[in-house]
Amino acid sequence: MERNRLIKNHCTRVRDLLKNVRVIYSDLDNTLLGPRGSIFMTSDHKFSIKPILSLLKLIEADIDVVLVSGRNLNQLREIARLLSIDNFISELGCLIFYDQGKEVLQNYDFATPKGRTLHEAVTDSGAPSLLLTHFKDHLEYHTPWSNKQTCTHLFRGLIDVEEANDLLSSSGFGGLRIIDNGSSQAKTKIPNVSEVRIYHLLPAGTSKASAIRKDQAKRKIKPTETIALGDSLADLEMAEAVNAFFMVANNIAEKTQLSAKLLSYDNTYLTTKKMGLGWAEVADLIIPE
Numbered sequence: 379m380e381r382n383r384l385i386k387n388h389c390t391r392v393r394d395l396l397k398n399v400r401v402i403y404s405d406l407d408n409t410l411l412g413p414r415g416s417i418f419m420t421s422d423h424k425f426s427i428k429p430i431l432s433l434l435k436l437i438e439a440d441i442d443v444v445l446v447s448g449r450n451l452n453q454l455r456e457i458a459r460l461l462s463i464d465n466f467i468s469e470l471g472c473l474i475f476y477d478q479g480k481e482v483l484q485n486y487d488f489a490t491p492k493g494r495t496l497h498e499a500v501t502d503s504g505a506p507s508l509l510l511t512h513f514k515d516h517l518e519y520h521t522p523w524s525n526k527q528t529c530t531h532l533f534r535g536l537i538d539v540e541e542a543n544d545l546l547s548s549s550g551f552g553g554l555r556i557i558d559n560g561s562s563q564a565k566t567k568i569p570n571v572s573e574v575r576i577y578h579l580l581p582a583g584t585s586k587a588s589a590i591r592k593d594q595a596k597r598k599i600k601p602t603e604t605i606a607l608g609d610s611l612a613d614l615e616m617a618e619a620v621n622a623f624f625m626v627a628n629n630i631a632e633k634t635q636l637s638a639k640l641l642s643y644d645n646t647y648l649t650t651k652k653m654g655l656g657w658a659e660v661a662d663l664i665i666p667e
Contacts, residue, residue, distance in 0.1 A: 383640065385624065385647040385659070392647060395622045396664045398603050399441060403467075403590050403616055404657070405608035406447040406457065408560060409626050412653040417461070421628065421652035429654030432661035437462055439665055444593070446471070446586050446606070446616065448559045448578055450526050455479045470557060470578050470612060471589035472496065472529035474596075483596065485589045486529065488553060488581040496529040496581075505551045506531045506579060512545055513537045515570050517577070520562075531579040534564055536571045555582045560610035578612070586612060590619040607657055611636060617643045624649060626656030 385392050404410050410429060412419040417429050436443055445454055445466035451473065454466045458478055467474050467485075474483040490499040500506065510517060510533075517535035519525075524532040533556075542556045559576045566574055586606075594601060606616035607624045614636075617623035623646045630636055630648065640646050649656030 383646065383648045384650055385663070386650050388647065389663070392622070393663055395645075396605065396660075399605055399621075399664055400603040401442045401444060401594075401599055401605075402436065403444050403446045403586070403604060403606040403620065405586075405606075405610070405613045406445050406449065406454075408609045408628055408653055409607055409613070410445075410654055410657050413563070417654060420655055426655060428658045432658035433461065435665045436661055441664070446589065446608075446613075448530065448532070448576065448612070450523075450528060451475065451479060452526065453523075465593075467586065467589045467593070469527060469529040470559065470580055471584050471586045472580060474589055474593055483592065485592050486581040486584045497527050497531065500531055500554065500579060503551065503554070505546060505549075505554050508545065508549055508551070509533070509542060509556065509579065513542070515568060518566065518568055520564065520576060529580065533577040533579070534562060534566055534574050535568055535577070536573055536575055537577070539577070542577075553582050554579055557585075557612045558610065559612045585615045587615040587617075587619040590616060594619070605660075607660060609653075611639060614639050614643070614646070617646050621645065622647065624656075624660045626651070626653055628652050628656075 411417050413423055418425050420426050443463055448470045451468050454468050458466050464478055465476050472486050474485055490496050516537050517533050520532040520534040539558050546554055557578050559578055562574045562576050564574050602621045604620040605622045606620045609626050609628050625640055625648050627649050649659045651659050
């Protein structure tokens with residue numbers, strides 16, 4: 379990874395970008411949270427209170443931290459409640475929730491019959507079956523979590539995303555796309571998978587970035603007053619909707635595609651630390667220790 383994207387090499391510019399921040403859009407797993415979904419566990423499976431202390435500083439300064447995740451409503455609502463966070467965006471941008479879920483804003487365009495969820499409508503379309511058949515021995519549902527989704531279809535395995543999206547398009551499912559949402563420690567019995575990655579099937583126009591734009595419009599928030607943090611290709615799309623995007627340094631040097639994509643934006647930066655400690659690194663530039 380090019381060193382000139384490390385935030386420690388651009389502290390003056392980064393602090394200038396951060397001085398008017400009102401809203402932080404943050405990925406959850408492997409970004410704010412570490413292994414086992416713990417805010418206290420570091421990437422090397424040790425423990426630190428640094429991430430939670432940094433989050434507390436932001437909350438006390440009245441900076442709105444919005445969780446943006448592939449997780450569903452029930453998962454995010456509990457985490458938000460425990461962390462004293464009011465607003466969150468679920469299932470990779472499909473739904474935007476305010477006041478810990480009391481108000482919801484839909485962010486997808488896909489024909490959904492009355493009484494059916496988006497997840498059910500996508501099932502009825504046949505697209506999930508197509509993918510599972512085509513990528514047999516490489517893809518499966520990410521059970522048991524996939525059973526709780528109301529919008530996206532959640533898979534695990536290891537596939538070529540470009541090939542998958544070409545397949546969807548050529549098979550008449552151009553209104554859907556599959557997104558790589560990062561690596562996972564989940565167990566699988568798939569025989570031909572050297573690394574387990576998580577994938578979401580969702581409407582083509584839906585993304586974390588589109589949800590951020592909709593939230594900004596609803597609450598009259600200027601993009602220049604917002605930043606985002608994440609660790610995956612799906613998270614990088616948020617860079618298009620905010621003033622600056624910060625990638626936590628989770629072995630990014632080993633991920634050629636992710637490194638190249640990060641460098642394709644001019645407002646992206648790389649932390650020196652991983653997961654929650656990288657998250658805290660950015661928070662401490664907003665509110666110094």
